[in-house]
Amino acid sequence: MIIFNYIEQIKICLSNLKHSGKTVGFVPTMGALHQGHISLIEKAKQQCDFVVSSIFVNPTQFNDLNDLKKYPRSLQADCVMLEKAGCDVVFSPEINEIYTSEEIKLMQQQIEDKTWMLDMVVDFGMLDKVMEGAYRKGHFNGVAQVVSKLFRIIEPDKAYFGQKDFQQLAIIRSMTKQLGMSIEIIGCPIVREVDGLAMSSRNTRLSKEQRELAPVISIILFKSKELYQSLTVGELKSFVEKEFNSIPQINLEYFEIVDVNTLQPILEYSQTQSAIACVSLKLGEIRLIDNVILY
Numbered sequence: 082m083i084i085f086n087y088i089e090q091i092k093i094c095l096s097n098l099k100h101s102g103k104t105v106g107f108v109p110t111m112g113a114l115h116q117g118h119i120s121l122i123e124k125a126k127q128q129c130d131f132v133v134s135s136i137f138v139n140p141t142q143f144n145d146l147n148d149l150k151k152y153p154r155s156l157q158a159d160c161v162m163l164e165k166a167g168c169d170v171v172f173s174p175e176i177n178e179i180y181t182s183e184e185i186k187l188m189q190q191q192i193e194d195k196t197w198m199l200d201m202v203v204d205f206g207m208l209d210k211v212m213e214g215a216y217r218k219g220h221f222n223g224v225a226q227v228v229s230k231l232f233r234i235i236e237p238d239k240a241y242f243g244q245k246d247f248q249q250l251a252i253i254r255s256m257t258k259q260l261g262m263s264i265e266i267i268g269c270p271i272v273r274e275v276d277g278l279a280m281s282s283r284n285t286r287l288s289k290e291q292r293e294l295a296p297v298i299s300i301i302l303f304k305s306k307e308l309y310q311s312l313t314v315g316e317l318k319s320f321v322e323k324e325f326n327s328i329p330q331i332n333l334e335y336f337e338i339v340d341v342n343t344l345q346p347i348l349e350y351s352q353t354q355s356a357i358a359c360v361s362l363k364l365g366e367i368r369l370i371d372n373v374i375l376y
């Protein structure tokens with residue numbers, strides 16, 4: 082496995098490969114890797130000749146400076162995991178390799194105001210007006226900005242994203258289409274711990290007590306999947322909200338039942354659409370998200 086820090090180097094490596102007709106699969110990450118990330122590498126490995134992963138903690142997608150500062154970083158251990166999983170190339174750039182000095186200046190001045198970031202003509206319509214988009218101002222602009230930059234550097238045939246970040250997956254699909262990029266976006270299932278907690282880099286920041294409590298998130302979500310046929314959407318939402326609100330350590334941000342394609346809240350179940358239940362909450366200062374497809 083080769084590790085590149087510079088765009089010029091990785092571009093030379095990849096252009097040689099592409100000339101020999103090899104297909105490239107790409108897995109963007111922010112590091113602090115776990116089996117969820119590795120499942121994306123494994124999928125890419127099955128479907129492509131050559132697998133590239135990036136490790137870059139992208140400041141522009143954080144709307145909370147404290148969260149950015151405390152985001153776990155473990156580059157060496159990450160590289161060991163990637164190599165074991167069969168990753169061929171890692172791209173691990175410094176911030177000034179991805180952003181211009183002008184962009185970095187703006188970033189430092191305007192942590193909270195992300196409107197300067199959209200250097201591309203992309204309108205997510207209603208996709209980014211709900212859930213994560215509503216709670217994390219500028220988050221998806223930051224995600225789209227860095228992923229579009231990485232796509233232009235790597236130029237993969239396929240790119241792999243987890244359904245754990247279901248809304249992000251929809252945003253990336255929309256962005257790729259709007260920018261006319263011929264990259265196939267592959268969504269991969271959520272990988273969970275044995276006790277059901279969705280794997281997340283942020284889980285390492287949970288205290289022992291918080292970690293013990295955290296599986297309740299997936300327990301309640303899976304209960305909602307069992308109950309949806311016997312309750313109306315409104316009843317199910319109230320039930321789940323009550324369950325979360327009855328746990329003092331949990332600060333529920335949202336529980337939404339939305340259409341899997343439009344991500345807009347559904348008012349009643351219908352046979353012509355699939356629905357997904359999405360939750361975001363805080364356990365102490367750690368923000369966790371999870372979801373389950375209802376039908």
Ligand code: AMP
Pocket residue numbers: 109110111112116117118120121241242243244245246269270271272273279280281282
């Ligand atoms: P991150 O490093 O958090 O930006 O995540 C990089 C990629 O890994 C994203 O596409 C995530 O959706 C995906 N991912 C994170 N956690 C999981 C998980 N538990 N299962 C599957 N994919 C995941």
